[in-house]
Amino acid sequence: MTQASAAALATWAQVELARHPDRPYALDYIHALFSDFFELHGDRLFGDDHAIIGGPAILDGRTVMVVAQQKGRNTAERAMRNFGMANPEGYRKALRLVGQAEKFGFPVVALVDTPAAFPGAGAEERGIAWAIADNLLAFSQARVPIVSLVIGEGGSGGALGIGVGDRLLMMEHSIYSVAPPETCASILWRDISRKLEAAEALKLTARDLQRLGLVDEIVPEPPGGAHTDYGVAADAAGAALRRHLGAVEALPIDQLLEERYLRYRKIGAS
C-alpha cells in the first residue's frame, strides 16, 4: 500500500482503535455493568470455548442472559481465548444459553468482539458453518428480547453468530464487517497489504453502518477511545443497553418477533 487516501487512513485509524490492545473487552463491560455475573461453561457436546463466554447476570434488579465474545489481555490469555475467534463449541454454548434465556424469560445481552470465527481444520470438522447457521435461525426465533452491542470488532459470520437480535448498537470506534479487511484484500487482490483500501471500501465503521440503516445507536466513547476511560465507556454502554432493553421488553413478544423478522427481511429488499 503506497498511496492510501485520506479517507482510507481515517478508516484504518478506526480499525486500529477497534482492535486496540488496551480496549475494554467483554468482561470489563460485564463487571462494570452487572451487579452479579455467573459464568456458565461448556456446550454439553464437545468442550468449553473460552472465546465465547456467557451466563446469567443482574441488571437493575432483574436477570439477563449475557453472551459475549472475549479476547485475551496478555499472551497466555490471548492463546486461551484463541484471540477471540470461536470454535463451534462457542456458538453451541451461546445457543444453549439462549435456550435457557427462553426458558426463564431472561432478555439476552450479546457483546460482539471477534475478528472472525476460527478458521481451523478442527472447527471445520466439527461444523463451524452449521453452528453459526443454527444460531442465526435460533436467535431469529428466540422468544425473548435480544440486544446486541458491538464493543470492538464485529468480524463476519463469526460476529453474526451471536449478533442476531432486536437492536444493534455499536460503540463509537467499533467496526463491523462482512470480512476482516485483510481477508477482503486477500480475496479481491490476493494482496493483504491492500487492507487499508479494503477497509475503506467495506464501509465498516459505526458511522458508515448507521448511514446504511443497520445500526440503531452509536454509543459515544470518551475522547481518544474507550481504552482511555473504561468507566465512561461502560456508563455510556450501560445507558444505551438499558434504554433499548426497556423499549424491546415493553413490546408483546409476538410483535417483537415479527419486528425482528422484518428488521432483517428489509435489508437489501428491492
Add this chain to the structure above:
Amino acid sequence: MFRPKPKYVALPSPRAGLGEEIDRLTCPKCDTALEPARLNATLRVCYRCGYHFRLRAYERIAMLADPQSFQEEDQDLTARDVLGFRDAQPYSSRIEQTRRNSGINEAAVWGEASIAHRRLVIVCLDFAFMGGSMGAATGEKITNGIERATHRRLPLLIVSSSGGARMQEGMLSLMQMAKTAAAIGRHGAAGLSYMSLLTDPTMGGVTASFATLADVTLAEPGAMIGFAGPRVIQQATYETLPEGFQTAEFLVKHGLIDLVVPRPELPTVLKRLLELYTHAASAGVVELQPRNGLAARAAAGG
C-alpha cells in the same frame, strides 16, 4: 413489493440442453479428453473417473424439474452498487460485465416447479455469476423463494454453489445470512420440508446460513463444502490439511450431511424424499401456532 408477471421459461430436456457451448473438454481430474455428446449424456459427469463438472442454474433446474414445469420469478432482479465499491474495477461495471458474461441478472434463480409431479419451490445458485456470491439481491431472491414456499405450503429445494458473501456489498451482504436463515426458520416452523443440495463449491456465508439448515442435506461427490477456505486456514494456522479435507465425503464422515449422491441418482433420490416428507402436508396440516424458538429450530432441521 412489486412482482413482475411470472415468465414462463421453457427448458430443453437435460440431455439436449446441457453443454451446448462445449466443444472440447479435458477432465480436470483424470485428464481424459471428453466427447461433448457423451459428457452431456452422463449429465456432465466424467464417464471415466466420475468427476462432476459444475452446472449452470438453468441446466441444474432442467436436470431436476419435470419438463416445462419451472416458472421463474424475479428474473429481472439484479445487484446494485450501494456502497460505491471499487476493487480492480467499479462494482457497478463488474455487475454489468457479469450479467453480460453469465446471461443472468443475479447469482440466484428461483421459481415454482414440480419434481415427479410434486409441486415445490426450487432455488438454485449459479457459480458463474460472481462466484455465486450472496449479495443483497441474491439474498432477496433466495428469501422470496423461501417465503413463497412457506405461503403456498410447498416443500423447498435449494441447490447451492457459492464462494460465500459478496465482498463488494459489505455488511448488506452479511445480513443476508440472517435474513435467509430467519426465512428458513418460518418455513420449518410451518411444518414444511426443506432439502438442501450442496454442490461444488459451497463456502463461507452460504454454508453458514440457509444451506445447512435443511431437513435433509445432500451433496454431490467431490464437492468442496466448508466455511473458511483452505488457503485462509493454512495462512491462519499453518496446519497441514488432510487429504480430502472439506469434500462432500469428508462431511458425511464427520456427520455434517446426510448423503453424497452422484448426479445421475439425484432425480430418484429427490422424488423419494419428496414423497416421504410431503405425505403429512398433502393430507392437510393445520397452520402451526408460533412455538418455542428452539422447538421451531428443531422443526426447521437445525
